[in-house]
Amino acid sequence: xxxxxxxxARTVTGSMxxxxxDGRRLLLDCGLFxxxxxxxxxxxxxxxxxxxxxxxxVLSHAHIDHSGxxxxxxxxxxxxxxxxxxxxxxLCAYMLLDSAQIQENxxxxxxxxREARGETPFEPLYTAADAVDxxxxxxxxxxxxxxxxxxxxxxxxxxxxxILGAASVALDLTEGGRSRRLVFSGDIGRKDQPILKDPQIIxxxxxxxxxxxxxxxxxxxxxxxREALRRLVHETCVERHGKLLIPAFAVGRTxxxxxxxxxxxxxxxxxxxxVFVDSPLAVNATxxxxxHPECYDEEMRKTILRDDDHDAxxxxxxxxxxxxxASKALNDIEGPAVIVSASGMCEGGRxxxxxxxxxxxxxxxxxxxxxxxxxxLGRYILDGNDPIKIxxxxxxxxxxxxxxxxxxxxxxxxxLLEWASRTRDAxxxxxxxxxxxxxxxxxxxxxxxxxxxxxxxxxxxxxQVFDL
Numbered sequence: 001x002x003x004x005x006x007x008x009a010r011t012v013t014g015s016m017x018x019x020x021x022d023g024r025r026l027l028l029d030c031g032l033f034x035x036x037x038x039x040x041x042x043x044x045x046x047x048x049x050x051x052x053x054x055x056x057x058v059l060s061h062a063h064i065d066h067s068g069x070x071x072x073x074x075x076x077x078x079x080x081x082x083x084x085x086x087x088x089x090x091l092c093a094y095m096l097l098d099s100a101q102i103q104e105n106x107x108x109x110x111x112x113x114r115e116a117r118g119e120t121p122f123e124p125l126y127t128a129a130d131a132v133d134x135x136x137x138x139x140x141x142x143x144x145x146x147x148x149x150x151x152x153x154x155x156x157x158x159x160x161x162x163i164l165g166a167a168s169v170a171l172d173l174t175e176g177g178r179s180r181r182l183v184f185s186g187d188i189g190r191k192d193q194p195i196l197k198d199p200q201i202i203x204x205x206x207x208x209x210x211x212x213x214x215x216x217x218x219x220x221x222x223x224x225x226r227e228a229l230r231r232l233v234h235e236t237c238v239e240r241h242g243k244l245l246i247p248a249f250a251v252g253r254t255x256x257x258x259x260x261x262x263x264x265x266x267x268x269x270x271x272x273x274x275v276f277v278d279s280p281l282a283v284n285a286t287x288x289x290x291x292h293p294e295c296y297d298e299e300m301r302k303t304i305l306r307d308d309d310h311d312a313x314x315x316x317x318x319x320x321x322x323x324x325x326a327s328k329a330l331n332d333i334e335g336p337a338v339i340v341s342a343s344g345m346c347e348g349g350r351x352x353x354x355x356x357x358x359x360x361x362x363x364x365x366x367x368x369x370x371x372x373x374x375x376x377l378g379r380y381i382l383d384g385n386d387p388i389k390i391x392x393x394x395x396x397x398x399x400x401x402x403x404x405x406x407x408x409x410x411x412x413x414x415x416l417l418e419w420a421s422r423t424r425d426a427x428x429x430x431x432x433x434x435x436x437x438x439x440x441x442x443x444x445x446x447x448x449x450x451x452x453x454x455x456x457x458x459x460x461x462x463x464q465v466f467d468l
Contacts, residue, residue, distance in 0.1 A: 001175045001468045003182070003209070004191065005460040006048050007031060008436040012213060013065040015436060018049065019468075022149040025049075027057045028184050028209070032068030032099070034347055035375040036434075042170040044069055044125055049078035056149040059084040060186030061166035062091035062251060068099050071126035074134045083149050085157055086140040087165025089293045090373045092249055094284040096131040098250075102348050104128070109391075143167065161199030162409050164254035164289050169452055170202045173468065180468050184408030185210045186435065188411040188419055193222060194259050195289075195312075197297045199411070205429050207468050210420060212437030214412045215445025217405070225369075225406025226260045230269055232365055232402060237336035239272040245399075247351045247378060247419045249344035250282035252409045253370050255289055257340055258313050259303075260407070265315040266307060275318045277343040278327050278350050283320045286313055311429070328396025330355045344370045346377040352380065356390045364399035369407040374438060416445060421452045431456045431465065 007016030007029070014033030019026045033043045051073045059082055060066055070082060070092075077401045084092070099346060103124040110120040134454075141147045146156045152174045157167035169184040183205040191198045220228070236244040246252045254277060264270035277283065290313075303312040314320075321327055327350050341351040358364040359381075372378035380388050386397040404410075411419060423429065432454050439459070446457040456465065 001173050001178075001180065002465055003433070003468060004465045005433070005435065005462065007033060007462075009460050009462040009464070010439055010442065011035070012371065012436055012438060014043070014067070014069070014078050015060070017175070017184070017209060017435070018169065019153070021150070021152045021173045024055050024152060025053055026150050026153055027054050028169065029060055029066045030057060030070045030073050031066040032064050034345065041125070046070060047072060047076060048261045053076040054078050054080060056080045057082040058149055058155060058169055058171075059088060060169060061160065061163055062088045062095050063163065063249070064095060064099055064186070065192075065222060067092055067095065067436055069461070071096060071100060071130040071134045075126050075130045075139065079244075080137070081139045082134070082137045083139050083141055083147060083155070085143060085165040085167055085369070087288065087295060088167070089135075089138045089140045090288045090291065091165060091268070091285060092138070093135055094281055095127055095251065098281045100126055100128040100131040102123075103191060105309075106348070126373045153175055158200040158202055159197055159295075160186045161193070161196055161332070162187040163189075164196065164292060164295055168200070168202055178244070180206045181424065182207045182209070182468060185419070187211050187213070187409070188416065189409055190219070190411050190415055193256075194303075195255060195297065195366060196295055201419065203423065205423050208420070208429060208432045210239070210432055211410070212416065212434040212442045212445045213410045214408065215357055215416060215434070215437055215441035215448070217412060217441075218414055219408055220404065220406035220413040222406055226264065227402050228404045229257070229260055230264050230368055233273060233338060234271055236363070236365040236400075237338065238271050240363040241336050242361065242365065243358050244365050244367060245351070245354050245358060246340045246367045246369060248282075248337065248340050248342065248369055250279050250342040251285040253344055253407060254279065254282040254340055254342070255286055255313060256407050256409070257369060258286075258318065261338070262307070262312055262315050265317070272317065273336050273338060275338040275340070275393065276321055276330060277318070277340045278321045278330060278354070279340075280322045282340070282342055283322055286320070289313070291389065327353070330354070345372055345379070346381065352390050356393070356395055358399065360396045360398050362398045362400070363428050366399045366401050368401075368403045371408065371410065413445060413448060417448050417452055419448065420449055420454060424454060429454060431458065431466070433458045433460055435460070
């Protein structure tokens with residue numbers, strides 16, 4: 001039995017890990033790699049194995065860097081089951097179709113330019129039809145219920161606390177009379193965060209595949225993040241009469257931001273400014289969240305009961321926007337507003353139009369509330385590049401750029417170390433593999449893990465194989 005790392009190896013995106021047990025091939029996640037456009041396009045299109053040889057997929061959660069290349073797998077001939085929690089499947093019903101539309105629209109835009117130059121047009125990475133075929137292969141399994149994705153692998157999900165439906169995965173592997181427990185962390189959430197329950201621990205692991213996104217830094221507390229949000233709304237919208245733009249992942253981060261704004265509104269601490277959530281996917285994800293109260297923590301349940309309108313994700317000055325015409329109309333709004341829009345790394349979606357229209361205005365504040373991966377537009381802006389390119393055109397950056405880490409859905413360094421320490425409590429853990437992080441974060445976390453007693457910590461390269 002062995003594991004081969006094909007994605008999120010020394011990088012943050014494109015989660016994809018191949019586990020082979022007694023000849024059966026099980027894929028953990030199949031996410032989109034995000035980064036430099038040409039490199040991302042080639043890597044996502046050319047899967048590093050024959051999809052027809054994969055027997056099953058176990059999906060940790062719905063974020064596109066974990067689920068977003070499943071349609072390519074199916075398009076390439078995969079015809080096995082995809083196991084996920086019910087909430088993950090419900091989110092993927094929207095997210096994969098949304099991703100397919102982005103693939104098709106992006107290729108249409110590129111092809112217009114290629115055709116004008118007499119070049120051969122591209123085909124989209126996958127289409128809406130491929131996404132629908134993918135959804136037909138989902139098999140849902142609740143947390144803590146054992147299942148067998150392939151013979152020789154007994155599996156169960158536990159709550160990872162990251163986003164709705166997110167799971168860490170325990171895989172009990174059996175081959176030739178040997179048994180090993182492999183634990184895949186997925187993306188680990190934070191303790192004591194609003195809306196969702198805290199992440200759970202899977203004990204008795206022999207081998208651990210663990211995310212490391214924030215392995216080299218500590219987050220602000222939720223209260224500090226909420227105060228920073230209040231301050232920036234006041235400084236931008238009241239003092240400068242500008243727009244506060246917040247790029248946010250449609251699933252998870254948007255709902256956390258809205259929850260925080262709602263709390264400020266209910267407490268009378270939010271100025272009377274209009275707030276827009278401009279993302280059809282975020283609107284759909286919010287509706288899915290409302291359908292899964294079994295995932296709520298105690299704070300969320302109490303907030304719903306005491307809230308004036310019994311809605312923790314809505315208030316009088318908040319408007320959710322689906323229609324493209326209504327989104328375009330936001331650019332003509334005079335005066336202050338808060339606009340929360342996808343995508344979180346500014347790699348696509350409606351946030352690009354808002355950036356193009358408002359980044360050149362010094363009254364604007366651009367607030368990053370999530371991780372910005374290397375080579376993404378969000379990272380270029382955060383690193384101080386000026387001008388930047390949007391839709392191929394140069395755009396001056398005159399806006400104020402701010403970053404708040406307290407809204408991150410990922411555990412920070414201290415929380416990751418605590419999670420790993422509790423995973424090894426039984427003393428069986430022999431080897432840890434760090435994935436889903438940039439090298440500085442990985443090396444820092446590896447040193448920290450060794451400091452708490454995890455001696456054999458590996459940082460796999462793409463394609464590297466390890467016996468289990």
